[in-house]
Amino acid sequence: MTSISIIGTGKMGSAIADVASRAHAHIQLLKRKAGVGATIERDDVEYAVMGDELTGELVVIATPYAAIPxxxxxxxxxxxxxxxxDISNPIEFVTFDGLTVPAHSSAAAEIAEAVPNAAVVKAFNINFAETLTTGINGxxxxxxxxxxxxADAKxxxxxxxxxxxxxAVDAGPLSRARELEAMGFLQITLAALAKTRWESGFALMT
Incomplete structure (x- = not known):
């Protein structure tokens, strides 16, 4: 059975827990501290507190970019x-004018540099929570x-x-995280400007 630890209990952390539940994975959800969480506790999850040992083979950092350090x-x-x-989108949320990472880098690349003995995968950053919870987009x-x-991590x-x-679609090496984060920036900006809905998202048609 796949095991997954999700650091963060906000909308995205909860939505990814829904994904993992449908996949029949063992789920650990880590709160910032005891008694704090955005959702009602669920029966199919093992709860822990930030700093506790991680039980999952997969570890999702479902926090805002600023909390990753x-x-x-x-x-x-x-x-x-x-x-x-890494599901983050390093957006300048004050101005919505761009990303806060250098143009040649990405949030995922920064994480990979910080934890060289882990296998970093960029995923879920262009998916809004609703489309993960329902599994349906448009x-x-x-x-x-x-x-x-x-390759094995992907x-x-x-x-x-x-x-x-x-x-699931394989976009290639971790360097493609730059483009994925740019897509995430565009998607969030469009929703923030009410050009699209927060329940929408990009879709690939074949």
């Missing part, structure tokens, strides 16, 4: 050998695009996605 500082070498899934199965340098993430009844 704290996650990495707490866990550091304990992420060695794990598949670390009448089609939700598409999750992944990028990473470790397969593990894609298997989870497909076991949850959604479509």
């Amino acid at each position: 704290d996650v990495l500082a707490r866990y550091g070498d304990r992420l060695a050998g794990k598949v670390v899934i 009448g089609m199965h939700t598409t999750v695009i992944v990028a990473g340098d470790d 397969i593990a993430v894609m298997d989870l996605v497909e076991a949850a009844g959604m479509r």
